[in-house]
Amino acid sequence: MSLYLIFFLVLCVIASYGFLRRFLTRYGLALAAESARQRRTQAFRHAFDCLSDLMRLLRLMQQYRGLYAIRYLGVDQHELLVERAIEIERLFSLLLQQLLSQDERFLAVVTPNNFKLVRYQWQLAVNPSFTVSAEQSFQQQTQLIEKIINWLRELARKQIEPELPSLAQGQQADQTLLRLRETIKQFAHTLPELAEMVARMRGLAMMLALARHTDIGKRAQIIHLMQQAETLLNKQSTLGGQLCTTIAQPVIHEAEQACHYFLRRLREQLLADQPSLGVEVIYQEGTAAVDALFVWMDQLKAGLLGRL
CATH class of the missing domain: 1.20.120 (Four Helix Bundle (Hemerythrin (Met), subunit A))
Structure with a gap:
């Protein structure tokens, strides 16, 4: 085998190695970028799921508050109240489980202990054994509902908004x-x-x-x-x-x-x-x-x- 042929083969090997290394590097970067995008998407969806469940909780608490208020005034809404109470407790339990798997940004707004406190305060506010007026109960429930609304706002600001730039692509980003x-x-x-x-x-x-x-x-x-x-x-x-x-x-x-x-x-x-x-x-x-x-x-x- 001539020296020229050997030299040519060596150059081919070197070129192939360089090409292969660049290809693997780009492929690795692409995989890393795709993996990061999937993690962001998963976190985005997870946060949205939790926001959606908080909104469902908000809606049920609002309904319960109105029904509970007129109960004080002699209107029998026992079946509806029991139905709403069961749904509210189920959502409290579900959201508490979701909080345990959230990241630091989420927990900076709502911690499991804060959520447990709101749940406990809600249970007290709607406990018929406590002798409070319809107005007092309505106000107590309203204050807790306002906490839920504040959580929605802060969670969107800290958990959702930071991910929005990745969704804004193109010439009019x-x-x-x-x-x-x-x-x-x-x-x-x-x-x-x-x-x-x-x-x-x-x-x-x-x-x-x-x-x-x-x-x-x-x-x-x-x-x-x-x-x-x-x-x-x-x-x-x-x-x-x-x-x-x-x-x-x-x-x-x-x-x-x-x-x-x-x-x-x-x-x-x-x-x-x-x-x-x-x-x-x-x-x-x-x-x-x-x-x-x-x-x-x-x-x-x-x-x-x-x-x-």
Whole structure:
């Protein structure tokens, strides 16, 4: 074998080795990047699952609060209360298990001990053996519901928002990122607050409808919440169609219409000089408005997860 051939073969081996090393390096980097992306996606979905369960807990606690309040005033809602109580306890247990597998960012907002404390305070607030008034129980439950809403907002800010840049790709990444941040804010902060305003009005309105005398305090609270809700609703209905293209406009329109209808009914038939709105109607129409807002939130969630 000539020296030229040997030299040529050596060069081929060296070139092949260099190519193979570059290929393996790039392949390894690609695998690492894909693995990191999958971990982010899994963490993103895990956080969203927990947020969704917190929202379900919020919704049930709101329903329970309204039913529990009118129970004090002689309306028998025992079966519904028991049903909601079982669902609430089941969700408390499920969320507590989820907290044990969350990362540091999540636990910086909600620790298992904090969650156990809220669960214990809720059990005390709805314990019929404690001699508190309907107003006191309503207020205690409202304070705990507000904690859940605060958790939703903080968890979205610390757990979800840091992952959004990875979802904003392409030439319009900056605009996409801005829309995603607005969507998260609407999903985990603004709409839950709006739902709580409507749900609180539902509970106060039922108590007011059952009162044997004009309760100026409750009327004032309802009017104040009504003004806040209308302002927030008008802003969100305008913003909603600009965020995720996957959101069907009929969903936003239905939520807007259900809320405005409920508020108009309260204004015209409950806050009038001669109230004519019954407790069952208030509960049904208020619940329809709250449910429509949660459907809106579900659509936002689907739009966000669809980008993964």
